[in-house]
Amino acid sequence: EAGVAQSPRYKIIEKRQSVAFWCNPISGHATLYWYQQILGQGPKLLIQFQNNGVVDDSQLPKDRFSAERLKGVDSTLKIQPAKLEDSAVYLCASSLDGRTGELFFGEGSRLTVL
């Protein structure tokens, strides 16, 4: 069974530029999560989708971050404009139905903002 796919693995941009990350969850998984993990910290939940609806986005900086999950499958996370403090690993995870504790994570997309 294929795991959660993310791209790109690495991205370097200058501040005020924009960037987009893509995630393809495990087939059949209804729930998709985007996390931000800054070096030395635990993952911070940015947004949680159930199919194509948003369950929680309380920690998503909506002035610069946006996310969508069209057709309830793939998802894109965008940052525009980027700030230095956005340098982090962006992790995508999926789960079967969002009611159990087993999340499956991708390898992450490492963003460096210069």
Next chain:
Amino acid sequence: LAKTTQPISMDSYEGQEVNITCSHNNIATNDYITWYQQFPSQGPRFIIQGYKTKVTNEVASLFIPADRKSSTLSLPRVSLSDTAVYYCLVALGGSYIPTFGRGTSLIVHP
């Protein structure tokens, strides 16, 4: 969401049993307790989940006392490859919003 407290770091040696305790004093009746493991440059990986008493799988055991205000992840006979960060999560069984804390950094020495 129930707040969790774990030790920031732990050290052990190969072959020893390691127990990592997580405190969750305000756990709710329908909360489950889930543990994840994360290696550098990888996403977290599910280890084990439980609600009460004891759960065991091929990787670890999870001990939960009757009051459920804490839980202990037990790793039997650790090896160097168990060096990782371990996270304890507590969330509602009905509307699960998985929130990670800072985790426990375990270093296993030869």
